[in-house]
Amino acid sequence: MSHIQLINSLLQNELSAVAAYQQALNKFRKQTALGEMDFLMSSFEDHKAAVFSLQGKIKRLGGTAVQDSGAWGTWAKITMAGANLLGKQTALKALREGELTGFEEYEKALQDHELPAEARSLIETKLLPAQQRHMRTLDSLLDAVMA
Template identity: 45%
Template sequence: MPWEASRLNKLLRAEISAVETYQQALDKLRGEPQTGELQQIASICEDHRDSANKLRERILQQGGRPTEDSGAWGSWSKMVMGAVKLLGDKAALTALRQGEENGIEDYQEALQEADMPSDIRNLIQTTLLPRQQQHLNVLNKFIGSA
């Protein structure tokens, strides 16, 4: 498997984990009144789903096989989200924020690779990383008002 496909699979696992984590948060919030916060959380979840799909496409283009699960990140996020259900919304938002910060670090680290193809670098710089940063801003606003 080319370097790019294996590196992209690492990023894909993080995106799959983000989808799973946001889905858990949405499931927790579903019984509550519809709010702008719930709609924005759902939108962030969809962004992560779309990011995962874009990474899958690139992996296939590289001749690789996209991972189908979130691996260790997914197990960690399930454990964290299970614990925060007991602690309330602010703890859940803080856990989601930590995931976004980790995603930003993963993308920034990937951009340090000199042999990354330009189309993948462009995808990360123009779409995937800015989304993560936007998600972080949204979550910071929620946490500030919680």
């Protein structure tokens, strides 16, 4: 897999995350505590920023950034739609699964020794820490919902 394909794959995950958080925000806007809403909005903004950063990296490497989230995004939309019907706890679990998948993809990308240094730096300093932060917060929200 070329660097551009690899980064495009990461970009597709981020596009999926944006779509999933958008659905969660739309669904829970009326029935969510302020702290939860702040978290969902903050994570949504983080993922949008990641999309922008990855698109920039792809362009600087001379590639063309993907425009949609592909099969993974379709799966995320279906999962979130079902989760939203089943309630907040299920939706939060679906978001947590998505964050874990993104985390694992970033970890895998870092194992590619040919990954350009600026892409590696972006993943290590911004994208991976954001995934970890999102997972911790989702764990806290899930604990609160299940209590």
